[in-house]
Amino acid sequence: MITIGIKDELAYKLDYIIWLFFQFINALLMILIWSAIYLGMGVASIRGLSLPEIYVYFFIIYALRGVVLTQLPEVIEDDVQEGSIATAYIRPLIYPIQVYMRGAAQDLIGMLFITVPLFVIAMAISHVTLTLITVVLLIIEILIGYVLANLIGFIVGMTAIKLINISSLEAIIWSTVLLLGGGIVPLNMLPQIVQQILYLSPFAIMLYIPATTFLGTVSTGIIITSIFAGLVWIALLAVISFIAWGKVRRQITSAGG
Amino acid sequence: MEKVVEVANVSKSFKTYERASSGFLASFRRHYYTKKALISVSFSIGRGQIVALLGRNGSGKSTLIKILTGILYPDSGTVNVLGFNPWKERMKLAWNIGVVLGAHSQMYWNLPAYDTFEYMRKIYKVPEEEFKKRLAYFVDILDLKDVYKEPVRTMSLGERMKCNFVASTLHMPQVVFLDEPTIGVDMMSKAALKKAMLEMRAKYGTTFILTTHIVEDISIVDRVLMLHKGRLVFDGAKEKLEHMFGNKRVVEIKFVSDAKLNLNFGKVLYMGTGITRLEVNASVLKSRRFINLLSSKSIIDYSVSTPGLSELLAKMYANLEKVH
Numbered sequence: 001m002i003t004i005g006i007k008d009e010l011a012y013k014l015d016y017i018i019w020l021f022f023q024f025i026n027a028l029l030m031i032l033i034w035s036a037i038y039l040g041m042g043v044a045s046i047r048g049l050s051l052p053e054i055y056v057y058f059f060i061i062y063a064l065r066g067v068v069l070t071q072l073p074e075v076i077e078d079d080v081q082e083g084s085i086a087t088a089y090i091r092p093l094i095y096p097i098q099v100y101m102r103g104a105a106q107d108l109i110g111m112l113f114i115t116v117p118l119f120v121i122a123m124a125i126s127h128v129t130l131t132l133i134t135v136v137l138l139i140i141e142i143l144i145g146y147v148l149a150n151l152i153g154f155i156v157g158m159t160a161i162k163l164i165n166i167s168s169l170e171a172i173i174w175s176t177v178l179l180l181g182g183g184i185v186p187l188n189m190l191p192q193i194v195q196q197i198l199y200l201s202p203f204a205i206m207l208y209i210p211a212t213t214f215l216g217t218v219s220t221g222i223i224i225t226s227i228f229a230g231l232v233w234i235a236l237l238a239v240i241s242f243i244a245w246g247k248v249r250r251q252i253t254s255a256g257g
Numbered sequence: 258m259e260k261v262v263e264v265a266n267v268s269k270s271f272k273t274y275e276r277a278s279s280g281f282l283a284s285f286r287r288h289y290y291t292k293k294a295l296i297s298v299s300f301s302i303g304r305g306q307i308v309a310l311l312g313r314n315g316s317g318k319s320t321l322i323k324i325l326t327g328i329l330y331p332d333s334g335t336v337n338v339l340g341f342n343p344w345k346e347r348m349k350l351a352w353n354i355g356v357v358l359g360a361h362s363q364m365y366w367n368l369p370a371y372d373t374f375e376y377m378r379k380i381y382k383v384p385e386e387e388f389k390k391r392l393a394y395f396v397d398i399l400d401l402k403d404v405y406k407e408p409v410r411t412m413s414l415g416e417r418m419k420c421n422f423v424a425s426t427l428h429m430p431q432v433v434f435l436d437e438p439t440i441g442v443d444m445m446s447k448a449a450l451k452k453a454m455l456e457m458r459a460k461y462g463t464t465f466i467l468t469t470h471i472v473e474d475i476s477i478v479d480r481v482l483m484l485h486k487g488r489l490v491f492d493g494a495k496e497k498l499e500h501m502f503g504n505k506r507v508v509e510i511k512f513v514s515d516a517k518l519n520l521n522f523g524k525v526l527y528m529g530t531g532i533t534r535l536e537v538n539a540s541v542l543k544s545r546r547f548i549n550l551l552s553s554k555s556i557i558d559y560s561v562s563t564p565g566l567s568e569l570l571a572k573m574y575a576n577l578e579k580v581h
Contacts (some may be wrong), residue, residue, distance in 0.1 A: 001376070003376075004365060004368070004372060004375075004376045007365075007368055007372060008365050008367055008368055011367030011408075012367070055323075082361070083360065083361050084361050084362075086323065086328050086358055087361050087362075087363050088352060088359055088490065089326070089327060089328045090327075090328065090354070090356040090358075091349065091350075091351055091380055092348050092351035092352050092380065092381070093348075093351075093380065094348070134399055187505060
């Protein structure tokens with residue numbers, strides 16, 4: 001399923017290359033904006049993050065966007081709108097697994113062509129030396145973030161069975177993930193009380209925690225708190241997904257007629 | 258005969274809506290109502306039969322197929338397909354059935370058809386050697402050798418439908434459901450699909466259930482089930498359907514244009530200069546008056562034929578509209 005998904009994603013190579021190019025442009029634009037903020041304020045650092053560290057931070061954030069901004073809701077929405085959800089039902093496969101695999105195929109390519117290169121750029125411009133523990137923590141955090149993103153994506157995608165068109169809802173959800181995950185503003189620049197709440201949310205572990213783990217600017221206590229919170233959220237969202245899917249699948253009428 | 262499909266008192270309704278009124282505000286106002294798609298439908302199908310599910314658009318054919326394949330749940334009634342409850346045992350049933358949904362392609366649009374076939378091979382765990390043999394068989398019988406390695410988006414509708422058929426039957430299912438498989442398909446492709454169905458039935462005992470509103474599609478079937486507004490109104494052999502209106506004959510007579518003839522034998526279907534077409538009772542053909550007419554020197558030529566099934570069904574639908 002992943003193989004054919006990757007082939008399908010790369011069917012129009014030029015279009016994909018152009019899309020990839022603009023992901024890098026987006027990262028550079030964010031860096032330009034923050035350069036303007038630092039230079040405009042005339043400061044060397046804001047809340048402990050220097051300008052070079054902000055550059056690295058956002059290269060990591062944009063690398064992680066390839067992991068976190070999953071295609072899952074769009075996959076389900078397309079199936080519902082086109083009625084091809086019926087096609088999924090006639091095969092000896094469980095539908096949620098099918099969509100996860102199809103989303104994973106698209107995500108894998110994103111990781112290969114965006115996440116890895118941006119991580120490489122971040123490593124090249126930073127003076128960070130990654131220890132084994134840091135690498136292990138990064139892998140754990142990214143895995144937790146990926147699972148959380150897919151669970152959120154699946155729950156959002158299932159609303160398409162009722163609402164049919166969820167493009168606006170999708171945009172809101174992913175914007176919320178980016179905002180509350182430190183994808184627009186590093187979380188340590190927010191008020192302390194807000195930071196404490198967000199470390200316990202599913203969002204911090206998706207973006208902010210891996211980025212600051214890489215930089216070495218986040219405390220071990222916060223890392224452990226966020227990892228633990230992430231695991232609890234995985235369990236909770238998995239149960240919600242399972243229950244919701246059981247209820248929603250009886251309502252698939254877009255296939256009927 | 259072993260039963261592969263058993264349906265008992267199946268009913269299904271959908272909640273849908275229509276616009277409450279016209280104008281700009283109509284976008285915001287909806288009138289919800291319940292549409293009865295199926296009403297107490299019961300029938301059974303034996304192994305190796307080719308059965309057509311006929312009916313006008315909106316008669317419930319596709320809903321019935323989707324219940325039989327486990328895509329939808331009925332509101333009431335029982336269904337047994339190859340010993341499985343389709344919606345409770347969907348996964349187990351899926352290994353043994355193939356489904357061709359005319360409106361929804363299984364093919365990956367941007368990839369060669371072969372890639373989808375290979376994908377299906379892996380899903381259904383078809384051994385490599387067996388897959389090659391079966392693919393060669395289908396490519397030959399459906400004449401796909403020039404196209405199946407090309408992207409699906411470059412194919413004609415007929416070629417895509419044939420590829421859909423292959424994708425749904427590569428695993429040699431016991432029962433194949435085809436929901437409007439010939440919509441927009443050219444004559445050659447239709448003929449190829451029919452040939453494939455007949456061969457599969459003969460060689461492998463495959464059962465086919467085919468929904469259509471196109472009368473010509475039922476030329477190969479053993480049996481016809483007809484739905485009208487969700488009810489099963491006919492269940493029998495195709496010949497029985499024809500015999501319901503089998504008393505009529507169409508006679509075309511060519512005659513000398515200025516001849517004065519008494520053509521009062523039945524309903525005039527067409528009258529032109531020197532030619533007429535009449536619908537008459539079969540008994541008229543043996544009457545002395547008719548025989549005398551045909552013996553007249555003014556008659557140039559004549560032919561007798563049976564009304565097409567299209568006309569027969571049109572009459573049947575008209576009668577059903579009066580009753581329901």
